[in-house]
Amino acid sequence: MSTPSRPAAPDPLDFLAVDASLSAEEAAVRDTVREFGRRELLPHVAEWFEAGTLPDPRGLARQFGRLGLLGMHLQGYGCAGASAVCYGLACRELEAVDSGLRSFVSVQGSLAMTAIHRYGSAEQKEEWLPRMAAGEAIGCFALTEPDAGSDPGSMRTRARRDGTDWVLDGAKLWITNGSVADVAVVWARTDEGVRGFVVPTDTPGFTATVIHRKLSLRASVTSALSFDGVRLPEAARLPLAEGLGAPLSCLNEARFGIVWGAAGAARACYEAALAYTASREQFGRPVAAFQLTQRKLADMVVDVNQAALTALHLGRLKDAGACHHQQVSFGKLANVAAARRVAAAARSLHGANGITLDYPVLRHLLNLETVATYEGTEEIHALSIGRAVTGISAFR
Template sequence: MSGTAAAHALDSYDPIDLATMLGPQEAAVRGTIRNFGVERVLPGVADWYERGELPESDLRALVKELGALGVLGMHLSGYGCAGMSAVEYGLTCLELEAVDSGLRSLVSVQGSLAMFAIWQHGSEEQKQRWLPALAAGDAIGCFGLTEPDAGSDPASMRTTARRDGSDWVLTGRKMWITNGSVADVAVVWARTDDGISGFVVPAGTPGFTAPPIKRKASLRASVTSELVLDDVRLPADAQLPEGRGLRAPLACLNEARYGILWGAMGAASACYRAALDYAGTRVQFGAPIASYQLTQAKLADMAVELAKGTLLALHLGRLKDAGRLQPAQVSLGKLTNVREALAICRSARTILGANGISFEYPVMRHANNLESVLTYEGTSEMHTLVLGQALTGHTAFRR
């Protein structure tokens, strides 16, 4: 009996044995991305975070490598995209965010926002021009929806696009745009006489600038920018022909939110592992703190919530691959997984004590990053109301 128990001992890092639930291709994707993150990004990410700077040369090199791995727009088909499954994309987000939320954000914005918008709503000419370059990492994309006064309520956006002959002229500002100041192309949403519409804006277009946002306490190893559109003149074919109405950008956001509900579990897993390792080596009162009941209670609670969130992500991924995933289910996943990931990170910090705030460990970096993840791509309040409306049939967004 003891031999059997030893042969099947619980994996402290993965008590639900996630690997047994994955197919060979899914496991291979997960392993490849984990190795890339650990070997290529993890050694430098704490320094980037501490400096609050991800140099453009390093970022572009990373994007090229991610493109070579087939990660960029990996869940899309054609145009140089890998055409992988939703679960494979989710596992990729999990492993990327186990390194840093900024790394997962880079990939999410490139693939699930900029590329998805063009792939889903663009013309064939727009797809041919941009998607192969974005998939290969030869170009970087960003997505301009959020404004200084229009976050949770994008319908109130002030950026406008007016006709001038056959051209469009865009005027306005977008805020908190990942990849903005290094992007080669921006998908920008603006109000027209016929409603909200999307436009493809190449970097370097006169009147278009993207100053970086500095002095951040979160997502410091990520490029965040403002987009300024000062009478930006675009040809008629810059408009996304199928990108009309608010449903178009919201469909893109739903793709990104799906990646987030996986990614949050990656950040939580990194903090759980750090706390588990630390508790086994930190000696107080003559014994490792892992031997004390209160520490074990914290670790057990963290393991339980991590298991629940990971299983939920996998279930939603299977639904997405089957074509049955609903937007409210994505909201449910994003709401609970980010919330519990934050709780796991905070509990891990208490186990590490003062060392928990040191960049020698990943815990505070992940916790700070998750404070942004909690509110971007829809705040907890908004996802609560999305879920509430789906459950009751009553909307509570406006009064």
């Protein structure tokens, strides 16, 4: 009788062998984006974060376009037509570098491009999507307002008919890429309900102002938008977007990317903590040799691998056409919370060094404060899950 072979010891960097189930195509996407991020982005991102900006967003957009990352889950118009899992892996590897970089890709592809692809006219798609996929045009998605964050239904931005045109008035806030965008997908209240408009940013009356003094998501351009009598032709309206469900469906696409991105940020913080505690010595021993350190590392391993499993499972469901938006809320709530725990523990394990930009952990921890808020706060996602399991809405 032969002796059963003994399973290999777990890989400390993929403890549950989550990536072992990836297809060759999926692994290739992971490796391509990871290598690009480590070669082209990671050496500079701390400097960008400290400066509070992206110095060359158009150059970055073109780089992302050449990699096929912009609108990569969409079909046609120069988009890659990749699977949900491939898109998720790209988001994971980008956010392992910095949340702001994943946000750039997410806003372009999951929000602005998805809105045009899903709800736009043939002319709108042909005009914008190929250029946006190539990174030759940058888009933004204007839904959030100064007094309408978690409750977008209370938006005050209005579009009124004036002959055959529309006239847009109002303001939007916390708009990623707003001041570098060539086109804005703007959501406004009309007499017929909420409608979406494709607005070239050089239209008279459109103003974008960069938001400064951010303490989070600093390697990203965030803007306030204002619309003062912005006149648009009927052709600017997204013809298939009727009601608030249209922008919310786009937000769900972005949330899916966050599920994966948060897993990437968590992994990056865990890897940094593991390497640091193995090399840092105190009391004549590596910090990793102490029981309290190993307990923290063990908790981080659990969070990192559960987040990776959650992301992959939702990706498989999405590729099968079986992922409900409330399941995406589960993933966003769970994975962002896990990433925040991991980042906080990693910061503590780095000691005083953890507060510097020489290490990635506090940068990730600060970024995750924004990730926890945008595309639905943790409270909103908790209530979404609560409604799913009770059948009772607590929103109103």
